[in-house]
Amino acid sequence: MIKNIFIITFCSLSFLFAQKFDVQRIEPPNWWFGMKTDTVQILLYGKNVGSADIYPSHRGATVIDYHKAESPDYLFIDLLIDNSITDNLNFEIGLATNEYDTVITFPILQREKREKAFQGFNQSDVxxxxxxxxxxxxxxxxxxxxxxxxxxxxxxxxxxxxxxxxxxxxxxxxxxxxxxxxxxxxxxxxxxxxxxxxxxxxxxxxxxxxxxxxxxxxxxxxxxxxxxxxxxxxxxxxxxxxxxxxxxxxxxxxxxxxxxxxxxxxxxxxxxxxxxxxxxxxxxxxxxxxxxxxxxxxxxxxxxxxxxxxxxxxxxxxxxxxxxxxxxxxxxxxxxxxxxxxxxxxxxxxxxxxxxxxxxxxxxxxxxxxxxxxxxxxxxxxxxxxxxxxxxxxxxxxxxxxxxxxxxxxxxxxxxxxxxxxxxxxxxxDNHDIARGLYLANGNINKFKVALTILLTTRGIPKILYGTEIGIVGDDRHGTIRTPFPGGFKFSDHNAFSKCGRTDIENDIFNYTQKLISLRKNFKSLSEGNLIHYYPFNNLYVYFRNLNEETTMIVVNGSDKKQTIDFTSYSEMLSTKSKLIDLMNDYEIIFSNNSKMEIEPLSSKIFLIEK
The missing domain is CATH 3.20.20.80 (Glycosidases)
Incomplete structure (x- = not known):
């Protein structure tokens, strides 16, 4: 029910004990017209603001109700935005006691016209x-x-x-x-x-x-x-x-x-x-x-x-x-x-x-x-x-x-x-709260690259913590998990934001991460494709991503020994006429019934299958 607040009755008992008030905060600071959320509750805060009664202006919005809090320093005002507004408006709300009155303005703004906003994020993102x-x-x-x-x-x-x-x-x-x-x-x-x-x-x-x-x-x-x-x-x-x-x-x-x-x-x-x-x-x-x-x-x-x-x-x-x-x-x-x-x-x-x-x-x-x-x-x-x-x-x-x-x-x-x-x-x-992956791997970069390869080629929306791409290690303390990025601060000893400033190891990990992200972006099956995977016997994990006519094959050797891939074990996904393009190294092999390939310890391969 809308309160009749347009006429202030100075003989009301509330005014007998009213005190001077002071509006210090208005939250939210504004709203917009054209929103589906067109009713907004304004929080007013200030000394004795709850002692005031209110009266609104007559255009642009409607005061539906107002509420006093347990503390005398708060007042909540329910405002219905008129979505027929066509231009920015400073909606005025009057507040008064028998000792004092003032007018506050609440901006009701036109929404910005943006080409890109509120886009969401999904499995195509990194x-x-x-x-x-x-x-x-x-x-x-x-x-x-x-x-x-x-x-x-x-x-x-x-x-x-x-x-x-x-x-x-x-x-x-x-x-x-x-x-x-x-x-x-x-x-x-x-x-x-x-x-x-x-x-x-x-x-x-x-x-x-x-x-x-x-x-x-x-x-x-x-x-x-x-x-x-x-x-x-x-x-x-x-x-x-x-x-x-x-x-x-x-x-x-x-x-x-x-x-x-x-x-x-x-x-x-x-x-x-x-x-x-x-x-x-x-x-x-x-x-x-x-x-x-x-x-x-x-x-x-x-x-x-x-x-x-x-x-x-x-x-x-x-x-x-x-x-x-x-x-x-x-x-x-x-x-x-x-x-x-x-x-x-x-x-x-x-x-x-x-x-x-x-x-x-x-x-x-x-x-x-x-x-x-x-x-x-x-x-x-x-x-x-x-x-x-x-x-x-x-x-x-x-x-x-x-x-x-x-x-x-x-x-x-x-x-x-x-x-x-x-x-x-x-x-x-890893994230900002738990020890970094390279720390868990005891600095074993090849092992870390295996995990990174799977992260960026399997299902889901992959997230990497800042500094992952240059191999920040840290330890299990928050302060070192959250190590300052080298080159971002006056106390940095080198600048890992640039190729020439990175160490050889940092450039190696950066280039590897960059390559994986590029492949994920350019081959949509790696981000959006159906996942078909085979049990990793002997720590050899093989899986496929399929999207429309594009199929990719990922082979991961998680062991510390060289292993042999027998392509005949994946005949459901590969035909005898398949051609495999090694996307990480830019070369191709022709598949046949007897085709096998060795894969180095703690390493990965990503193939595009051409049939």
């Missing part, structure tokens, strides 16, 4: 993960800000190194040279926290951290990336905020967060509680309501005002920046009913968009439960298109560390029948 602080320092002047609460320095392992948005922009040509097509960047919102370089403890959900740049620079990064056919995936967090977020000193509602500082449920990293058919409700509550760490307050998405705030915040960033996808952090720890609605609304607004949820478990059955249209009749449809394939990652990592052979990778892929969309899984060897 994703490159950048930790913003550790990639490249494009503007040393923003490395320190006066009110920073970060106790660490550049020299500390977990201190800020200075990477920023300008640094990423300056290396877009390097990324196009490598051949990747999408960039996932760790969160860059304000993190005015101790050890906050990682970006996952936001203290303002509508503001880029000034040590990374500004909102305008983030938008410029997206625009410049799109000009170079690079997509941008934003890292988003619904689960928690940083303890220094401005909300914490003055919550709108007591249940805005779960518990309170010093009195809250502990972290519970059981990602399986919700899909588990035998899980008691209290276990689910512990997972959803427990704090990730003591300095990351857990958000309560069951609060209807916070739920709207978070959904609108996500849509605002998508629309403002023009990004192509989202990676959603700590997915199982969030209220799944909220996330289902969140994903549904986003994908309704942006049908080509893609969202990948971080579900950190190596159990494929649990991963499958979180993907949309799951096959098991679970409690709700998640509406989540993609999940992080930690099951395949664990298999890669077991191979690299020597715990298992290539049969571990085969077995994980053989379980793809449990997924609704196996091709839409985000695949990887």
């Amino acid at each position: 994703v490159y993960l950048i930790m913003a602080d550790r990639f490249c320092d494009g503007n040393p002047d923003n490395n320190n800000i006066g009110d920073s609460l970060d106790e660490f320095t550049e020299k500390d392992l977990d201190g800020r190194k200075g990477g920023d948005i300008e640094g990423i922009i300056s290396k877009l040509d390097y990324l196009t040279e490598l051949g990747v097509s999408a960039i996932w960047i760790t969160p860059m919102l304000e993190n005015n926290m101790w050890m906050s370089y990682h970006g996952y403890a936001a203290t303002d959900l509508f503001k880029v951290d000034p040590r990374f740049g500004s909102n305008e620079l983030y938008k410029k990064l997206v625009d410049e990336a799109h000009k170079k056919d690079l997509k941008i995936i934003m890292d988003h967090v619904s689960n928690h905020i940083g303890i220094n977020h401005w909300w914490i000193k003055d919550l709108p509602f007591k249940n805005w967060i779960n518990g309170e500082p010093g009195n809250h449920l502990p972290a519970n990293h059981n990602k399986m509680t919700f899909p588990d058919p035998y899980s008691p409700g209290e276990s689910v509550v512990l997972t959803w309501n427990g704090w990730f760490t003591d300095y990351m307050p857990d958000l309560n998405q069951s609060n209807p005002f916070l739920k709207k705030y978070l959904i609108q915040n996500t849509i605002w960033w998508i629309e403002y920046l023009g990004i192509d996808g989202i990676r959603e952090d700590t997915y199982p720890y969030v209220n799944q009913y909220y996330l289902s609605d969140w994903a549904k609304i986003i994908l309704n607004e942006y049908p080509n968009f893609n969202i990948v949820g971080e579900i950190w478990t190596g159990e494929a059955t649990f991963l499958a439960a979180y993907q949309r249209n799951n096959k098991f009749g679970l409690k709700l449809n998640s509406n989540l298109p993609s999940v992080t394939d930690f099951a395949l990652a664990d298999a890669f990592r077991d191979f690299l560390s020597g715990k298992k052979g290539l049969d571990g990778i085969f077995n994980i892929l053989a379980m793809d029948y449990i997924y609704s969309e196996p091709e839409n899984l985000l695949t990887f060897i």
Whole structure:
């Protein structure tokens, strides 16, 4: 029911006790006309703003309702955007008590006309993960800000190194040279926290951290990336905020967060509680309501005002920046009913968009439960298109560390029948949270190349961590996993962004990675083709990708001994008249019934089959 707020009655009891108020924040800062999401809830914050009554202007939008919070410093206004608007509009909303009145403006803007935006990402892409602080320092002047609460320095392992948005922009040509097509960047919102370089403890959900740049620079990064056919995936967090977020000193509602500082449920990293058919409700509550760490307050998405705030915040960033996808952090720890609605609304607004949820478990059955249209009749449809394939990652990592052979990778892929969309899984060897693949391989580059070959030629959306292409090793500590990219910082001892600056080993790995990405791009069967694979007896793994008239054959020797490929073992895929083109080495062989080939230890071959 629409409230009659156009006439202010000064004799109302609320005015007898009203105080002067001060509007300090308006969130979101604007909205757009022509959106499917045409009702927006505006959060007003400031001293005693909740004591005000409101009256709107008469054109461009309609105030449907307004809500006072438990704190006197908040007011929530529901606004219906008139989609017949044809030009930018500053919608005016009057606020008044018997002591004071003011008018605020809420911009309602025309949506930008973009050739490339909201594109999504899929198996035709290769994703490159950048930790913003550790990639490249494009503007040393923003490395320190006066009110920073970060106790660490550049020299500390977990201190800020200075990477920023300008640094990423300056290396877009390097990324196009490598051949990747999408960039996932760790969160860059304000993190005015101790050890906050990682970006996952936001203290303002509508503001880029000034040590990374500004909102305008983030938008410029997206625009410049799109000009170079690079997509941008934003890292988003619904689960928690940083303890220094401005909300914490003055919550709108007591249940805005779960518990309170010093009195809250502990972290519970059981990602399986919700899909588990035998899980008691209290276990689910512990997972959803427990704090990730003591300095990351857990958000309560069951609060209807916070739920709207978070959904609108996500849509605002998508629309403002023009990004192509989202990676959603700590997915199982969030209220799944909220996330289902969140994903549904986003994908309704942006049908080509893609969202990948971080579900950190190596159990494929649990991963499958979180993907949309799951096959098991679970409690709700998640509406989540993609999940992080930690099951395949664990298999890669077991191979690299020597715990298992290539049969571990085969077995994980053989379980793809449990997924609704196996091709839409985000695949990887390592990421910013776990030891790098080359470290697990104990520096064995050939073994690492084997894993990299499979990653870039099998099903799914492959993702590589920054520095993978030059062989960054690190160790098992976060600070060294997230090693600064050599050449991106004033303290770098060499410049691995350029061929002449890289070492011979770095150039070898770079060239190999670049070649694999190029083949994946030029031969669509390697990215989009049906997968047919044979059990890797003796650690010799052979599989095929078939798309329309194009078939590729991948042979991987995961053993430390030379092996012989007997082509007659794959007669279903090869005829006696087949011609095999070695795509990595640009030569061809003619297949016959007795054709065999030796393959070197820890090596791979990629063939195009011409019949």
